[in-house]
Amino acid sequence: MTDAALAGELPFPPRPDYLRAGSTLLSWLATTDHKRIAILYALTITVFFFMGGAAITAVRVELFVPNGWFLTSDTYNRLFSFHGIIMVWFFLVPSIPNTFGNFLLPLMIGAPDVAFPRLNLFSWYLTLVGGIFAVYTLVAGGVDTGWTFYTPFSTMFSNTHVLTAAAAVFVVGFASIATGVNFIATTHMLRAPGMTWFRLPMFVWSIYATSIVMVLSTPVLAISLMLVIAERWLGLPIFDPARGGDPILFQHLFWFYSHPAVYIMVLPAMGVVSEIIPCFARRRLFGYDFMVYAIIAIAGIGFFVWGHHMFVSGQSPYASLIFSFLSFVIAVPSAIKVFNWTASLYRGQISFNSPMIYALGFVGLFTTGGLSGLFLASIPVDVHVTDTYFVVAHFHYIMVGGSVSAFFGALHFWWPKITGKMYPESWAQFAAITMYFGFNMTFLPQFVAGYLGMPRRYHTYPAEFQVYNVMSSAGAAVLAAAYLLPLVYLMWSLFHGARASNNPWGATGLEWTTTSPPPPHNFDLQPLVDRAPYQYHAEGESAGSDAPEVQNARSLR
């Protein structure tokens, strides 16, 4: 008998889960259910992920030899530009927030939906409109400015489709803003009774901090692209030095958004990892409150480090010193997080399910990427390695090694909740390990090539760098295979996977107390919260040795 029946209440009438609540196309395209919108986002960004991936595959194949063999320089430039624009704005920025954030935020705080469900749907349509601009740009012949749109190249010299590309990013930026506003309101207004701020799971904190960064920084991106459009299309003198403009102004505006954007991409990843590690180590998250403060510190200081992208641009050397100092400062909270994740394993009962492998992989790759950030924060070293493959390796370690690993970790961790199905675990573990090694094979050589002086965005390169490019391209093949694998076995699991229980991992968190998949309004009974998250064991103790079901039953009554 169920608890409700024991308490003398009538059992609930059977109701369909959110996936079966409607099966027409309209029930998806006009849905305001945050879970269905999350699925729409997931499908959209998967398409973009493989488009961006296809572009960079061509680039990596071309780079096998120093002087190119099947692309012209113009095509090459358009391919890496397309890769950057798609991956940053149409995959990484919306990846975790708009899929898992959308799906999980209301569930985790015990709410029936986000605060503004229709705005939520509208933001997906904006992403779609932006995506159409981006795809049009590609079909019409592409854009060759790189994802950074540096002036005066983008405004006066490029002969490609800069306007539609900028429009694509401009529109998708508003999707970010809408989502951010929605999540902020949801976190403030819709927390279940008893869900105080310091009982929020780290994932909610990370999505909340990310949303604030989105809302504050994305308008600046819109402004800078608007100015590019104004100069290129209407001929207004803004960045053109011959008419009193300043091309460096664009870089300041652009990086004022684009550095915080790095944290838009990586903070949610940190949130995901902070959920997965305690669950599979059966431990409380070490230093929960420090983890919260660290996230807030990263989000805040992240607004004041943009100048470290511009040490060689001709900005004031004194400004550079301040940006250098702040860039070292922001590494402190990141280091704290790494130490805390590591300490959370101490005296745990660790099992190595695929989400945990992705999470541990994240910690390793994020640490490597973060440490390489110290090189770039040191002005004399940055002068040498900026705009080389060292920088390419650095930000791919953070954004691909870090964020994409965490994205796959989240996908495997919450897949049973989202779809109600279990996937083949051994395949998932195999893919996770392959991804980790494929990633390192691709990007470790690029640190060396960059230090030796190979500039980024080079179609042809001096022959001495070939060995590193061949290593990198070979690694990319492994990485591509690792990205395709989950597509296959996760699809398979939809049709043939075993039914998932409500809480297959024995995790804490409100999302695991409802059915898998959840009903349209998430909870049959309004959840009440009377404890902090991650209570896998009593305070001051370490992991218990009993089965996850027992531990879980204890922590959730």
Added chain:
Amino acid sequence: MNAIFALPEASTQAVRVDGILAALVIVSALTLALVFGLLVSFAIRYRRGSKAKRGRLPEIVNREFEVGWTAATFFLFAFLFWWAASADVGALTAPANALEVHVLAKQWMWKTQHANGAREIDELHVPVGRPVRLVMTSQDVIHSFFVPAFRIKQDVLPGRNTETWFQATKLGVFPLLCAEYCGTNHSAMRGRITVMREEDYARWLSAQPEGDDLAHVGAKLFVSQGCSGCHASSSAVHAPKLEGLYGRTVQLSDGRQVRADDAYIRDSMLQPKRDIVAGFDPIMPSFAGLLDDGDIQSLTAFIRSLGQEHGHD
């Protein structure tokens, strides 16, 4: 093998950069060893079902622990910042005896010009052991002057001069690369820096076709463009005199004070209404469109030569 794994340290700055780099590599390697070591040993020791001790956590694992490693990380990073920043500040300005070379970048070519007027394309010959100051500008988009062997890189901007300097310590030929994406043939915008002995350099320089040096070209432009009509000492028009101007602090009519450097002189030619010298009327027309970047470099050199003569008197 050496060429693959090591980059020549061919300038004084290269040694400094590699010192900081080595320290960062050591710090990173130790941190990685610590984090990976802990991850792996915890993963093995505390795998599910292992016999390792669990139970009550030791007292030491607490808040002080957290504060401790936060402070340790902060002081380590602050030290690294201080070290890197002091190396940077030390290398900000070129020594006074530096050779001056003008660099003009355009899609997709480097033009260099020595003080005596000798010009090169995608090449630069310099003497070893002598500081060389590069004064650079671009004719179109942003480029970046990158010599890996010297560990120097500086963006080259349109409409503005940027500077960097180096002192070569090794003889040889070193690649020059454009490091800021500048369009179709960005990756082909490469050149060579040839470092020669001082006497070889002198011989090479004298063997170059006789070009007028920059200041003489500038002097001709000064007359042919009509500047001398107002700015020559003999002129009756009330205009600022240029003798001794270069490097001086100028009082402007709106109360600001600016140093008469390359950027100020450039602005004064192209946007004369922007900085009006105190006591003068804003009557000068703009020369934007009439002077190209090379002309401006020459005129600037001419104005500087006036200043030098004045200083010698």
